[in-house]
Amino acid sequence: QKEVEQNSGPLSVPEGAIASLNCTYSDRGSQSFFWYRQYSGKSPELIMFIYSNGDKEDGRFTAQLNKASQYVSLLIRDSQPSDSATYLCAVIQGAQKLVFGQGTRLTINP
Amino acid sequence: DVKVTQSSRYLVKRTGEKVFLECVQDMDHENMFWYRQDPGLGLRLIYFSYDVKMKEKGDIPEGYSVSREKKERFSLILESASTNQTSMYLCASSLAPEQFFGPGTRLTVL
Numbered sequence: 001q002k003e004v005e006q007n008s009g010p011l012s013v014p015e016g017a018i019a020s021l022n023c024t025y026s027d028r029g030s031q032s033f034f035w036y037r038q039y040s041g042k043s044p045e046l047i048m049f050i051y052s053n054g055d056k057e058d059g060r061f062t063a064q065l066n067k068a069s070q071y072v073s074l075l076i077r078d079s080q081p082s083d084s085a086t087y088l089c090a091v092i093q094g095a096q097k098l099v100f101g102q103g104t105r106l107t108i109n110p
Numbered sequence: 111d112v113k114v115t116q117s118s119r120y121l122v123k124r125t126g127e128k129v130f131l132e133c134v135q136d137m138d139h140e141n142m143f144w145y146r147q148d149p150g151l152g153l154r155l156i157y158f159s160y161d162v163k164m165k166e167k168g169d170i171p172e173g174y175s176v177s178r179e180k181k182e183r184f185s186l187i188l189e190s191a192s193t194n195q196t197s198m199y200l201c202a203s204s205l206a207p208e209q210f211f212g213p214g215t216r217l218t219v220l
Contacts, residue, residue, distance in 0.1 A: 008150075032207050034207075034208070042213070042214075043200055043211035043212060043213050043214050044153070044200075044211050045211070046208055046209070046210070049207075049208060088152070088153065092207050096141050096158070096160070096204060096206055096207060097155060097158065097168070098143075098155075098207075098209055099155075100152050100153040101152060102150070102151070102152040103152060
């Protein structure tokens with residue numbers, strides 16, 4: 001079992017709809033979780049991080065964490081074509097090391 | 111804003127050459143990381159460093175070494191480049207636990 005798993009997609013969502021991206025992790029002791037966005041040909045950029053169970057909102061983005069079920073998700077409301085990218089889920093391992101999922105490719109259709 | 115720069119965006123080398131990839135950050139971060147990113151395999155950690163002259167192996171250190179003589183600079187060295195080291199190489203700098211990525215170096219080994 002991979003440490004961090006994501007559906008590679010592609011996930012296609014109409015403009016204005018909610019995009020839902022999911023991630024599961026295997027280490028029950030994991031404490032910190034991150035979502036990065038990566039445009040084609042560019043490097044990853046941090047969107048959000050979440051440490052506590054529940055929801056964390058930042059503008060159109062909401063991260064959801066459920067430690068009992070070992071999953072973390074990212075919701076994008078009012079999806080825009082500019083949201084089309086690959087979204088990487090990452091989990092802290094040890095003090096500083098990030099373990100990344102393979103990423104989900106998201107396409108927003110106008 | 112955090113700025114992480116990498117010495118080259120594109121690099122072409124021949125099998126057996128010694129290759130140096132340089133990374134510089136301007137935010138006085140203690141932690142720096144080298145990843146490679148390949149289609150279908152995601153981001154994989156090669157080496158990381160917590161401080162000057164300190165280094166730790168990541169998940170795929172074979173065929174690579176690193177050097178950190180100054181806090182702001184972290185170098186990745188391919189002692190004898192091979193074709194299976196053709197990849198996108200990403201450097202990151204960390205204000206724990208968030209990591210900030212450089213633009214990447216696409217290395218091709220012929």
